[in-house]
Amino acid sequence: MAFHINLSLTLLFFFSTLHSLFAAFTPTDNYLLNCGSNTNATFFSIRSFLGDSSHQGSTFLSTDRSIPLSDANPSPDSPELYHTARIFPSGSSSSYKLSVTSKQQHTHFLRLHFAPFKSPGFDLLSAKFHVLVNGFSVMNSFSTDSIVVKEFTLRINDPVLEISFVPSKSSGFGFVNAIEVFSAPNDYIIDQGTKLVIPNSVKSFSNLSSQVLETVHRINIGGLRLTPFNDTLWRTWFVDDEYLLLKGAAKRAVTTDPPNYQRGGASREIAPDNVYMTAQEMNRDHQELQARFNISWGFPVGSKPVLHLVRLHFCDIVSTSLNQLYFNVFINDYLAFRDVDLSGLTFHVLASPLYIDFVAESDHSGMLRISVGPSDLSNPSRANALLNGVEIMRIMNPVSSKVGSRKKHVIWIVVGSVLGSLVFLCLLVLCGLCLCRRNAKTKNSESTWTPLRRFRGSSISRTTEGTVSSNGYQTLRISFAEIQSGTNNFDKSLIIGVGGFGMVFKGSLKDNTKVAVKRGVPGSRQGLPEFLSEITILSKIRHRHLVSLVGYCEEQSEMILVYEYMDKGPLKSHLYGSTNRPLSWKQRLKVCIGAARGLHYLHTGSSQGIIHRDIKSTNILLDDDYEAKVADFGLSRSGPCIDETHVSTGVKGSFGYLDPEYFRRQQLTDKSDVYSFGVVLFEVLCARPAVDPLLVREQVNLAEWAIEWQKKGMLDQVIDPNIADQVKPCSLKKFAETAEKCCADYGVDRPTMGDVLWNLEHVLQLQESGPLDKPEETYGDATGSGTSRQGPSSGSNTYRDNGDGSSGIINSSQVFSQLMTNAGR
Structure with a gap:
């Protein structure tokens, strides 16, 4: 099936690429400028950019004090277009002036290319400036340390389009490497049919074409990455x-048949064939999901509430007849379009492309969420929903809203910048004084983890929210050459695992240290958040039961993480599905205790703590002595602040282990990890996957199935036969209670990881010292009357993790486990 899909994607990619070459759009206005150069440059082998220092190109540039600049040491991998730049020093009134067709107020695309480099006299990485279009500011205090392409869609009301680059401070400068200005198709932005999505209502949105739109995301749903060539x-x-x-x-979902374009629907200029020939549809093959569920995407757009144009592309490539597909569209969890019937919207033609425009405001979460799911009109046996493409554009103020002349606008920008700088300095001084006072009071307190900063000259893409500092983590850097040598040039015979991030190789460093090398897909930005998260967390914490980060590599468009090597591999491989000898019951208990210690430290090791978000048996690794260590922190998040109860975030995790409350409410707490760990406990006990779609319905989900047997008091009937004769009833009873409470539907009913750890220690004591055939109540339980030996739950002490994996005892007047009572806390 996967081969068939990949082959289909490749074929449609090839044929639609050929089609795009023969059916290119010809804009009325078309300016492509190679800034700072006197020669032309090609881009993606299909477009020629005119040198703005050439005789013809210089006519578009005012000659007052702008400076052409060349990169003395250009990277051989970077496009020729980015080897030069045009500099605009402070005090310069230079700008680009381009004549455009304005009689009908045409919509135009404006693309600005920024590729900073260092050259004698100018370090483009330090530039900070504003960009104005006909006096209207489209970019404020912009700076970058990596290649960025900014795209705007705007309607031009004047016969001349003037683009200016104004430094943010008197000693600064602005720059640009390339400029594109060309006419958009007449129907690219229209005022009719746009829906404004607000709480509990959908209204019409007018005058969309008069807005300045900045492209934030352009996504080919279910398909491959498309370049300007396609x-x-x-x-x-x-x-x-x-x-x-x-x-x-x-x-x-993939088709190799070209879309059926209809008048009034979408065109190849709205989106290319490739977008409409691929989609994501509901995965009804997963039996553990109910028939009615949504597919959801989360797109980062910044935490400041701003209106966005959300353009959704649809093409029904999954139905076999008309009126089969009905679905709902949600934006930011609000119903945006009910009972969408694509065949009805496309004049009763299947596989006919269309798009729907919505306007929605982002919220303080910094995430704009889009979901599609079946409607009430759906046939339950064929319930489905799909989406082919998404474009998100930030809505700025109208171009016509400029106040006064360009010079007046520039003056106000400069004055505003100066006043803003003074206010910022005052606030900085006040914050410094407050911080000093706070540090004096908490001199001996534990420090918290710091966020990562940006790389210099990074291969990380333009949409990165944060990247890795080249300073704070310098000691962790490992050269690509060393990693390449240590893995025999990534020899496939050394592959020891495959994950969502990429391949994992066994390797060694120069000092013969054995390591595990996790290599992201070279040149891809996919997995970047996970890459950053791993470095952020593992470079700041050390614990005996957390896998250590040895180093990382970020060279040659690579994202590579290097960890300590765990000889015995993942816990899962010692439970089922491999030739490894199954672990004994005592070994399993010690593994669970070790993993619980690591998680407990993760949750409590700082003021906010860290939530793992992907606890499962494949992310618990064993060393040569079968010591357990928690691994894979790519999805981890900082916990809520002291005055908060949860973190609002998009749902991430793995099927079968995912906290149902987190899935429903998208509110993350450390109790989400507790739920996942509870599933692992059942997995350890029963030696079967968390989800097995090949089983009958009631057995598909391990946690639900095991809890049903637990409620019957017959869990001993479904435990792993390999350990059935090793488990003492008192030990099993306590272990099962712990796992069940971890998997409670609501987080408030679940124990903390500290409580779980404490109870697992108790389980081990019961296993080692309790009678083989007596229940727990008669032996060492605080709720019973046995006095043969005092277990952890009967004393007045509680567990403490010292951070290095060792434990200690803290005196307490009233310490008990919430797991000892049915009511919990």
Whole structure:
């Protein structure tokens, strides 16, 4: 099936690429400028950019004090277009002036290319400036340390389009490497039919064409990455994998038949064939999901509430007849379009493309969420929903809203910048004084982890929210050459695992230290958040039961993480599905205790703590002595602040282990990890996967199935036969109670990881010292009357983790486990 899908994707990619070459759009206005150069440069082998220092190109540039600049040491991998730049020093009134067709107020695309480099006299990485279009500011205090392409869609009301680059401070400068200005198709932005999505209501939104739109995301849902070479408007479309909130809820749909374009629907300029020939549809193959569920994506857009144009692309490539597909569309969890019937919207033609425009405001979460799911009109046996493409554009103020002349606008920007700087300095001084006072009071307190900063000259893409500092983590850097040598050039025979991030290789460093090398897909931005999260967390914490980060590599468009090597591999491989000898019951208990210690430290090791978000048996690794260590922190998040109860975030995790409350409410707490760990406990006991779709319905989900047997008092009937004669009833009873309470439907009813750890220690004591055939109540239980030996639950002490994996005892006047009572806390 996977081979068939990949082959289909490749074929449609090839044929639609050929089609795009022969059916290119011809804009009325078309300016492509190679800034700072006197020669032309090609881009993606299909477009020629005119040197703005050449005789013809200089006519578009005012000559007052702008400076052409060349990169003395250009990277051989970077496009020729980015080897030069035009500099605009402070005090310069230079600008680009381009004549445009304005009689009918045409919509135009404006793309600005920024690729900073260092050259004698100018370090473009330090530039900070504003960009104005006909006096209207489209970019404020912009700076970058990596390649960025900014795209705007705007309607031009004047016969001349003037683009200016104004430094943010008197000693600064602005720059640009390339400029594209060209006419958009007449129907690219229209005022009719746009829906404004607000709480409990959907209204019409007018005058969309008069807005300035900044492109934030352009996504080919279910398909491959598309470059300007594959698009008649020379756009780039990214894949949707990293934005899917629950990957298992969706599956790719692909067709090799070209779309049936209809008048009044979408055209190849609205989106290329490739977008409409691929989609994500509901994955109904997962039996543990109910028939009615949504596919959801989360797109980062910044935490400041701003209106966005959300353009959704649809093409029914999954139905075999008309009126089969009915679904609902949600934006930010609000119903945006009920009972969408694509065949009805496309004049009763299947596989006919269309798009629907919505306007929605982002919220303080920094995430704009889009979901599709079956409607009430859906046939339950064929319930489905799909989505082919997404474009998100930030709505700025109208171009016509400029106040006064350009010079007046520039003056106000400069004055505003100065006043803003003074206010910022005052606030900085006050914050410094407060921080000093706080540090004096908490001199001996534990420090918290710091966020990562940006790379210099990084291969990380333009949409990165944060990247790795080249300073704070310098000691962790490992050269690509050393990693390449240590893995025999990534020899496939050394592969020891495959995950969502990429391949994992066994390797060794120069000092013969054995390591595990996790290599992201070279050149891909997919997995970047996981890469950053791993470095952020593991470079700041050390614990005996957390896998240590040895180093990382970020060279040559690579994202590589290097860990200590765990000889025995994942816990899962010692429970089922491999040739490894099954672990004994005592070994399993010690593994669970070790993993619980690591998680407990993760949750409590700082003021906020860290939530893992992907606890499962494949992320608990064993060393040569079968010591357990928690691994894979790519999805981890900082916990809530002291005055907060949860973290609002998109749902991430693995099927079968995912906290149902987190899935429903998208509110993350450390109790989400507790739920996942409870599933692992049942997995350890029963030696079967968390989800097995090949089993009958009631057995598919391990946690639900095991809890049903637990409620019957017959859990001993379904435990792993390999350990059935090793488990003492008192030990099993306590272990099962612990696992069951971990898997409670609501987080408030679940124990903390400290409580879980304490009870697992008790389980081990019962196993080692309790009678083989007596229940727990008669032996060492605080709730019973046995006095043969005092277990952990009967004393006045509680467990403490010292951070290095060792434990201690803290005196307490009233310490008991919430697991000892049915009511919990």
